[in-house]
Amino acid sequence: MDRLNSKLEKWLPEQRLFLRSDDTTRFVRLRPLTQIAGIGGVTVVFGWTLVASSFLVIDAVSSGNSRDQIVRSQVAFEERLNQLQSERDARAAEALAAQNRFSVALDQVSQMQSQLLASEERRRELEGGLDAVRTSLRDTIAERDDALRLAEAQTDETATDRTTEVSTALDILTGELRSASVERQEAVKAAEEAQLAAEELRVERAEIIARNDEILTQLEDAVTVSVAPLDDVFRSVGMNPDSVLRTIRAGYSGQGGPLTPMSYSTRGNAALSEGETKARQIVVTLDQMNTYRIAIEKLPLAMPIFQSFRYTSPFGRRWGRMHEGVDMAGPVGTPIHATGDGVVTHAGRSGAYGNLIKIEHELGTETRYAHLSRINVKVGQRVSQGDTIGAMGNTGRSTGSHLHYEVRMNGRAVDPMSFIKAAENVQ
Incomplete structure (x- = not known):
C-alpha cells in the first residue's frame, strides 16, 4: 500500500x-x-x-x-x-x-x-x-x-x-x-x-x-x-375469468315480462336459420364482453396518484422482510384518489401504516392507502373511482413523504403493479 x-x-x-x-x-x-x-x-x-x-x-x-x-x-x-x-x-x-x-x-x-x-x-x-x-x-x-x-x-x-x-x-x-x-x-x-x-x-x-x-x-x-384482451386482464391479476363471469351474472340475473305465444313460419329456410344461429352467438359473445366490462368497473383498475411521482420501492422482499405493496414518492399534500368503486372500512391511525384508509371493493378485492397526511373520508362511506380520499404524507414508519399502496384479494396481498398495468390495457 x-x-x-x-x-x-x-x-x-x-x-x-x-x-x-x-x-x-x-x-x-x-x-x-x-x-x-x-x-x-x-x-x-x-x-x-x-x-x-x-x-x-x-x-x-x-x-x-x-x-x-x-x-x-x-x-x-x-x-x-x-x-x-x-x-x-x-x-x-x-x-x-x-x-x-x-x-x-x-x-x-x-x-x-x-x-x-x-x-x-x-x-x-x-x-x-x-x-x-x-x-x-x-x-x-x-x-x-x-x-x-x-x-x-x-x-x-x-x-x-x-x-x-x-x-x-x-x-x-x-x-x-x-x-x-x-x-x-x-x-x-x-x-x-x-x-x-x-x-x-x-x-x-x-x-x-x-x-x-x-x-x-x-x-x-x-x-x-x-x-381476448379482457380475458387476459383478469388472468394477469390472478383471477379466474370463468369464476368472475359466474359471479357477475349471478348478481345481474333478473328476468320478467309477459310471455306471448310464439309464431312459427310455414316456409322453412336453412340460410335464415344459420344467420339466426350466428346472430345468437354474437349476442352471447357481446353478453360475455359486457359482463367483463361490468367486472372491470368493479375492480380497482386505476392509478391512485394523478400527479407526478416516483416509484421508490416495489412489491416483494425488502431487507429480509415482505413488502406487501408499492411505494410512490411525491410532495406532501399530493391528492390520493380511490382506484375503484367501494366502501370505506377503515379511516384512521393504524400502527406502522400511519394514517390509513381501507376500501373494500367487489369480487373479494381490497385496497389500502398508508402514510397519509390527511384523510377525507369516513368509515361506511361509499366512494367512486377517481374520488379524492386523502393526501400524501409521512406518517407511521416512513422515511419521507410517499404513498404505500396495497391491493389484497380475499385477504392475501398481491402485486399492485399487475392491476396498474391491467388498467393501462383497458383504458
Missing part, C-alpha cells in the same frame, strides 16, 4: 485536513488511494443517478405512447363495430323487404294460376258445348234430309230458314271459342312473367342473405377478438 501510494503521489499528492480546537490541533491524512476511492464513489453515484433518471424518463415516455395507441385502437375498433352493426341492420331490412316482395309475387302467381285454371275450365265447357251443337247440327241435318224425302211438299223457304239459324248458332260458338283462347294465352303469358319476377326475387334474396351472413361473420370475428 505504501509503495502504491508513493507512486500515485505524482498525480494525487497527499492532502491533510486540519481540525483545530481551543488547545489542540489534529489533522486527517488523505492518502492517494483514499482520494481515488472517494472520487470513484462520487463518480459511481453520479453515474447511477444519470442512468436511473434516463430509465425513468424513457419508461414514462413509452408508457404514455402505448396508452395513447391503445386508446386510438379501442376507438377505431368501436367505430368499426358500430359500422358493422349498422350494415347488418341495413342488410336485415333489405332481406325483410325482399321476402315481402317475394311473398307478394307468389300471391300474384297463385292468382294467375287460378285465372288460368278458370279459363281452362271455361274452354272445356265451351268445347263440350260445341260438340253438343255439332251433334245437334248433324241430327238436324239428318232430320232435314228425312223431312225433305218424306215431305216434298214443304217449301224451300222453310229449309233455308232452318239452315240460317244453325249457321248463326255456329258463328256465336266460334266467337266464344276464339275469345276463350285469347284469354288463355294472356293468362299463360302473365303467369310466365310472374314466375320470372319470382325467380329474380329469389336471386336478390339469396344475395342479401349472403351479404348479411358475411357481415355477421365479420361482426362475430370482431367481438371474439375484443373478448
Whole structure:
C-alpha cells in the first residue's frame, strides 16, 4: 500500500485536513488511494443517478405512447363495430323487404294460376258445348234430309230458314271459342312473367342473405377478438375469468315480462336459420364482453396518484422482510384518489401504516392507502373511482413523504403493479 501510494503521489499528492480546537490541533491524512476511492464513489453515484433518471424518463415516455395507441385502437375498433352493426341492420331490412316482395309475387302467381285454371275450365265447357251443337247440327241435318224425302211438299223457304239459324248458332260458338283462347294465352303469358319476377326475387334474396351472413361473420370475428384482451386482464391479476363471469351474472340475473305465444313460419329456410344461429352467438359473445366490462368497473383498475411521482420501492422482499405493496414518492399534500368503486372500512391511525384508509371493493378485492397526511373520508362511506380520499404524507414508519399502496384479494396481498398495468390495457 505504501509503495502504491508513493507512486500515485505524482498525480494525487497527499492532502491533510486540519481540525483545530481551543488547545489542540489534529489533522486527517488523505492518502492517494483514499482520494481515488472517494472520487470513484462520487463518480459511481453520479453515474447511477444519470442512468436511473434516463430509465425513468424513457419508461414514462413509452408508457404514455402505448396508452395513447391503445386508446386510438379501442376507438377505431368501436367505430368499426358500430359500422358493422349498422350494415347488418341495413342488410336485415333489405332481406325483410325482399321476402315481402317475394311473398307478394307468389300471391300474384297463385292468382294467375287460378285465372288460368278458370279459363281452362271455361274452354272445356265451351268445347263440350260445341260438340253438343255439332251433334245437334248433324241430327238436324239428318232430320232435314228425312223431312225433305218424306215431305216434298214443304217449301224451300222453310229449309233455308232452318239452315240460317244453325249457321248463326255456329258463328256465336266460334266467337266464344276464339275469345276463350285469347284469354288463355294472356293468362299463360302473365303467369310466365310472374314466375320470372319470382325467380329474380329469389336471386336478390339469396344475395342479401349472403351479404348479411358475411357481415355477421365479420361482426362475430370482431367481438371474439375484443373478448381476448379482457380475458387476459383478469388472468394477469390472478383471477379466474370463468369464476368472475359466474359471479357477475349471478348478481345481474333478473328476468320478467309477459310471455306471448310464439309464431312459427310455414316456409322453412336453412340460410335464415344459420344467420339466426350466428346472430345468437354474437349476442352471447357481446353478453360475455359486457359482463367483463361490468367486472372491470368493479375492480380497482386505476392509478391512485394523478400527479407526478416516483416509484421508490416495489412489491416483494425488502431487507429480509415482505413488502406487501408499492411505494410512490411525491410532495406532501399530493391528492390520493380511490382506484375503484367501494366502501370505506377503515379511516384512521393504524400502527406502522400511519394514517390509513381501507376500501373494500367487489369480487373479494381490497385496497389500502398508508402514510397519509390527511384523510377525507369516513368509515361506511361509499366512494367512486377517481374520488379524492386523502393526501400524501409521512406518517407511521416512513422515511419521507410517499404513498404505500396495497391491493389484497380475499385477504392475501398481491402485486399492485399487475392491476396498474391491467388498467393501462383497458383504458
